[in-house]
Amino acid sequence: MLVVFIRTLILYIVVITAMRIMGKRQIGQLQPFELAVAIMISELASIPMQNTGIPLVNGIIPILTMLAAQILISFISLKSTRARTIICGRPSVLISGGRIMEQVFRKELYTLNDLLEQLRSKDIYNIADVEYAILETSGQLSVIPKAGKAKVIREDLNLSGKYEAPAVEIIIDGDLIEKNLKLAKFSKSKLESELKKLNIQSTKDVFFACVGSDGQLFCQKKEKTKRS
Incomplete structure (x- = not known):
C-alpha cells in the first residue's frame, strides 16, 4: 500500500510539473496538439500508477519524452509562421460583414447550433447583430x-434598461421549426410573404432565419454548391 x-x-508531481512547463493556458485555449499531449501524458501516468509491476521509470520517461516533443513543437511554432499554420491551423471566419459563410461551416464541420450556443455565451441573442x-x-x-450593437453601461448614460428577448430561430439549414413560429408570433403565410420579398420560393432554400425581439426577420439564403 505504501509503495x-x-x-x-511521484507520478502526480511529474505530471503537474510537466503541465506547468507546458504553459498557463486554460483547457479551452489549448491548441489541438497541446490537448493531445495533455491527454497522452495523463494516460501514460495512469498505467504505472495502477500496475505496480511496471517499473516507475517506464512511466516517467514517456512523459518526459512527450513534454520534450511539446516544447520542441511550441518552439518551432514560435519561430516559424508557416510551421505555426501547419501545426495549429488558421482562424476561420464564420460571419463576414453580417453574412454567414456557409462553406466555412461545412469545412470546419461546425453547425449553426454550435454558433448560436457560443453567441449566447457572449450575451448575443440575435445573429443579425x-x-x-x-x-x-x-x-x-x-x-x-454591428455598429450600435456593442455593449454599453446604461448606468453611465443614465438610461433606463429595456428588456430585449433573444431572437427566435425559425429555419435552420432548410428545416422549418414550426413551434418557434408561434413563439415568434409569425404565421406561415407571413413567413412565405417575407421570403418572397427576398426572392426565396421555399424554406428549403433558406440556410438560416430568425425573428428578433423587434419582430424583424433575419434571413440568409443557401449558397448554391458547384457541381463537378
Missing part, C-alpha cells in the same frame, strides 16, 4: 457586433 502511495505521489464572428484555432469564438 502505491509513493508511486502515485453580428458583423464578424471568427472561430479561433483553439475553438473559441471571437465576435465583433
